[in-house]
Every structure is written in C-alpha cells, then in structure tokens.
Amino acid sequence: MKVYLDNNATTKVDExxxxxxxxYFGEVxxxxxxxxxxxxxxxxxxxEARKTIADILGVEASELVFTASGTESDNMAIRGVARAYKRRGNHIITSCIEHPAVRNTCKDLEKEGYEVTYLSVDxxxxxxxxxxxxxxxxxxxLITVMHANNEIGTIQPIEEIAKIANEKKIVFHTDAVQSAGKLKLKPKEMGIDLLTISGHKFYGPKGMGLLYIKQGTRLGKVITGxxxxxxxxxxxxDVPGIVGMATALKAAVAHQEEECKRLSELRDYFEEELLKKVPEIVINAKGAPRLPGTSSVTFKYLEGESILLSLNYKGIAVSSGSACSSDxxxxxxxxxxxxxxxxFAHGTIRFSLGKYNTKEEIDYVLAELPPIIERLRMISPLWGEFVNK
Known part of the structure; x- marks a missing residue:
C-alpha cells in the first residue's frame, strides 16, 4: 500500500x-x-477566475494579484511594505515560527537596516x-504573522492581531497558505490588509500564488517589468494556473465544513491510537486550535530522518518539517x-492528512509505525541511555 501523508507540502491536483x-494549454x-x-x-x-476567488474571499477582484507562488506573494507583501513605508519607519514585527518565505525575507531586510522583532510563542x-x-x-x-503553521498546525488569533494592528494604523499581513481551503478566510471581515495563498495546498496547480492587497495599502515595487x-x-x-487555482478553491470551500470534520476525526483517531502503541512520544501543539489534518509527533531519542526513510520503505510518505527547508x-x-x-526536535515527524486519505490508510500506518520505532530505538544510543536510567 502507498500512503501519502505530506499534504502540507503539496497536494494532488483534483481531476x-x-x-x-x-x-488553456491548447485551445485557448x-x-x-x-x-x-x-x-x-x-x-x-x-x-472570471479572479472574480470567483474574490467572491469566495469576500473582496474586490481589483484587490487580487496573481503571482507564481506563496513565497513570491510573501516577498511582495513584506518587501513592498518595507519600501513603501520606509519614510515612516523601519520596524517589522513577526513571530519566531514563520515559514521561511517570511522568516528569511525579514532576516534579509535586517541586512538592509530594518529592525525586526521576532515574537516568542508558547x-x-x-x-x-x-x-x-x-x-x-x-x-x-508592518506586522506579519501566519494564519496557521505549516509544521505543527497551530492557528493564530488572527482577528485579534489584526485589531491591534488596525488600532495602531500598522499594515497587517498574514501568510494563509496552509489555511486557505481549510478554514474560513474573509480578509475584510478579519481586518487583514495583505494575505497570501498558494494553489497547490488545496488540490490546485503548483506555481500559482495570490496576494490580496486591501484597497489603499501601498506597496513598493519588488519586481520590475x-x-x-x-x-x-x-x-x-499563467492562465491555466489561474483557472486551476480558482476551480480548486471553489471546490475546497464547497465541502470545507464536512471535510474539516472528517480530517479532524481521522487525525484524532491516529493520535489516540499512536499514544497507546508507542511510548515516549509527544503530540505537538495538541492544546491549541490546529489545522484539521496536521499532526506533529516527536519520537524521543530518535532521528527523524531514520523514521522518515523507514516509513518510505513501507510506502508511507511523511515529512520531518517544512518541505522548503528539508535539505x-x-x-x-x-x-x-x-x-x-x-x-528531541530532530526526532519529530509531521503527518499531514488530506481529502484523499482514508481510515484504511491510517490503520496501515498504525500497524507499520510502532515496530519501526521499536526497531530504531533498539539501536539508538540515546534510547539505551534512557532505559538504563
């Protein structure tokens, strides 16, 4: 059996x-x-695709800009604000757990003289x-905080953050790449000025991103042409990509509520059974609101890479973190x-479920994973030290 549990990295394109x-590849x-x-x-x-997405997000079509990726959209938002508002100030606030597209962009801006505050998390x-x-x-x-984390699934209190930013007249950007198609996303209602999504996270094509720019929000140029x-x-x-992203988002939101419920139940079942079968593990961010299909599990006294490769041998695809920094x-x-x-961080595996995953697949993983962990721990010096203590 082959089981794909890396849907936070990318998803299969819906037929x-x-x-x-x-x-749009041939006739048009x-x-x-x-x-x-x-x-x-x-x-x-x-x-027409732009209008479809605008209606779903509850915004004006003129406020949407198509890009080639979520990363490009993040860069366009963050660098654009930094350049447009430079005379007003040079301070940016973000969190310490942002995606590399945001984190590394902020670090790069620090080299250009901007000051960045990285908020801690619990x-x-x-x-x-x-x-x-x-x-x-x-x-x-600028305040830039992601809607939902790609590794542990934590959903931030975006509306409260937006309210703070709006009261201080600070531009607020959120990377909603992981939450689009999974959570309610209405940037105007939520008080968001800039919002990033990416088509391949909700069964659309790769190489297709979007940036919502609230009317009146100024952005400096990032790309010239x-x-x-x-x-x-x-x-x-990219007309085929744009049409594909709109079609994918429309399909995702049409079944969003029932699919979120199904995935949450499947994830909870997986975690509960895993806790029964494998000792010395931690379910990360279990106490926070999480994306329905994301489960980050720390297997103490092991290396994540060895777990990942062993699962891959059994036809099970998982991740040891963000695909954008997997090397x-x-x-x-x-x-x-x-x-x-x-x-312990090195022994963490992300299981990210999607709409094509079934209980039968999860049961297969639950059957194959415990013996893999047991075997790897038998040859782990760290596990030996723990047992001897």
Missing part, C-alpha cells in the same frame, strides 16, 4: 481542476495582455498578544520555538 485547466492559448481576439479570450477566463505555538502590544513602537510599519496585474506584478499571466540539517526553528529540546 476536475486538471480538466478545467486543459483547454493567447497572451491575456494582447489586444486581439486570442488574447482577449484568455483574458476573459483569467478575469508551548502550543501561539503568540502572546500582550507581547505583541509591548513590541509596537512609533517606527513599526511590464504592466500586468495593474502594474503591480509584471510577467506573462537543512538543523533542528526546526518552529519546534525550538515551542520549547522542544534540540535532541
């Missing part, structure tokens, strides 16, 4: 999404910026609103941020 995209191929009939046919499809990955309030200063121009996307993001528009050997900054010791 209906692929079907919707196919005509004009550049949507062209004035002729071929181009205008493509442009019509692109604008053992469940939640930011402290009082710490946020205390961090704000006259020079603060032509006049596409109302001169906000140059580059030839790094350092312990996850997210796990360290919630207080997990370095030696």
């Amino acid at each position: 209906k999404v692929l079907e919707a995209m196919l005509p 191929y004009g550049n949507p910026s062209s004035m002729h009939g071929f181009g205008q046919e493509s442009n019509k499809a692109m604008e 053992e469940n990955g939640l930011v402290d609103l009082e710490e946020l309030k205390a961090a704000i200063k006259r020079e603060t121009i 032509g006049g596409q996307e109302r001169k906000r993001r140059p580059g030839t528009s 790094e050997l350092q312990a996850s900054h997210v796990l360290l941020g919630i207080g997990i010791p370095v030696e």
Whole structure:
C-alpha cells in the first residue's frame, strides 16, 4: 500500500481542476495582455477566475494579484511594505515560527537596516498578544504573522492581531497558505490588509500564488517589468494556473465544513491510537486550535530522518518539517520555538492528512509505525541511555 501523508507540502491536483485547466494549454492559448481576439479570450477566463476567488474571499477582484507562488506573494507583501513605508519607519514585527518565505525575507531586510522583532510563542505555538502590544513602537510599519503553521498546525488569533494592528494604523499581513481551503478566510471581515495563498495546498496547480492587497495599502515595487496585474506584478499571466487555482478553491470551500470534520476525526483517531502503541512520544501543539489534518509527533531519542526513510520503505510518505527547508540539517526553528529540546526536535515527524486519505490508510500506518520505532530505538544510543536510567 502507498500512503501519502505530506499534504502540507503539496497536494494532488483534483481531476476536475486538471480538466478545467486543459483547454488553456491548447485551445485557448493567447497572451491575456494582447489586444486581439486570442488574447482577449484568455483574458476573459483569467478575469472570471479572479472574480470567483474574490467572491469566495469576500473582496474586490481589483484587490487580487496573481503571482507564481506563496513565497513570491510573501516577498511582495513584506518587501513592498518595507519600501513603501520606509519614510515612516523601519520596524517589522513577526513571530519566531514563520515559514521561511517570511522568516528569511525579514532576516534579509535586517541586512538592509530594518529592525525586526521576532515574537516568542508558547508551548502550543501561539503568540502572546500582550507581547505583541509591548513590541509596537512609533517606527513599526508592518506586522506579519501566519494564519496557521505549516509544521505543527497551530492557528493564530488572527482577528485579534489584526485589531491591534488596525488600532495602531500598522499594515497587517498574514501568510494563509496552509489555511486557505481549510478554514474560513474573509480578509475584510478579519481586518487583514495583505494575505497570501498558494494553489497547490488545496488540490490546485503548483506555481500559482495570490496576494490580496486591501484597497489603499501601498506597496513598493519588488519586481520590475511590464504592466500586468495593474502594474503591480509584471510577467506573462499563467492562465491555466489561474483557472486551476480558482476551480480548486471553489471546490475546497464547497465541502470545507464536512471535510474539516472528517480530517479532524481521522487525525484524532491516529493520535489516540499512536499514544497507546508507542511510548515516549509527544503530540505537538495538541492544546491549541490546529489545522484539521496536521499532526506533529516527536519520537524521543530518535532521528527523524531514520523514521522518515523507514516509513518510505513501507510506502508511507511523511515529512520531518517544512518541505522548503528539508535539505537543512538543523533542528526546526518552529519546534525550538515551542520549547522542544534540540535532541528531541530532530526526532519529530509531521503527518499531514488530506481529502484523499482514508481510515484504511491510517490503520496501515498504525500497524507499520510502532515496530519501526521499536526497531530504531533498539539501536539508538540515546534510547539505551534512557532505559538504563
């Protein structure tokens, strides 16, 4: 049996999404910026997709900018605000558990003279609103805190954070890449100025991102070129990708409530059974609101890579952290941020469930995983030390 439990990294493209995209690879191929009939046919499809997404998010179509990824959207938001509001101030507030697309962008801006405050989080990955309030200063121009964490699934109190930012007239950005299609997302109602999503996280195509820019929010240029996307993001528009993302988001929100309930129950079943079968494990962020399909498990006294490879041998795909930093050997900054010791952080595996996963697959994982952990611990010096103590 093959079981894919790495849906936070990417998802399988829905067949209906692929079907919707196919005509725009061949039959309708004009550049949507062209004035002729071929181009205008493509442009019509692109604008209809933009309207579909706008209606789902409860925003104006003119407030949406298509990009090539969530990472590009994050960069466009953060660097754009930094440049547009530089005369007003140079201070940015973020959290210590952000995705590398946000974290590394902030670190890069520090080299350019910007000051960044990295808010700490509690053992469940939640930011402290009082710490946020205390961090704000006259020079603060941007607060950027992710909606839901990609590694542990923690859902932040975004509306409360937005309220604090709005009261201080500070631009608020949230990376909603993991929450789009899974949680209610209405940026205007939530008080969000800038919001990032990515199509491949909700069964749409890879290479397709989106940035919501609330009307009146200023952004400096990050990419220079032509006049596409109302001169906000140059580059030839990916019409098949745009159509695919709109189709995928529409399908995801149509069944969002029942799918979230199903995944939450399946995740809880997995965790409860795993706790019965395997000793010395920790379910991370279990005390916080979490994404329905995300389960981060720390297997003490083991290396995550050995668990991952052993599961892969059995046809089970999981992750040891963010796919965007999977080639790094350092312990996850997210796990360290919630207080997990370095030696245990290395033994953490992320199981991320999606709409194609079944109870039969979870039972297969529950049958294969415990003996793998037992075997690896038998040859682990750390486990030997623990047993001897």
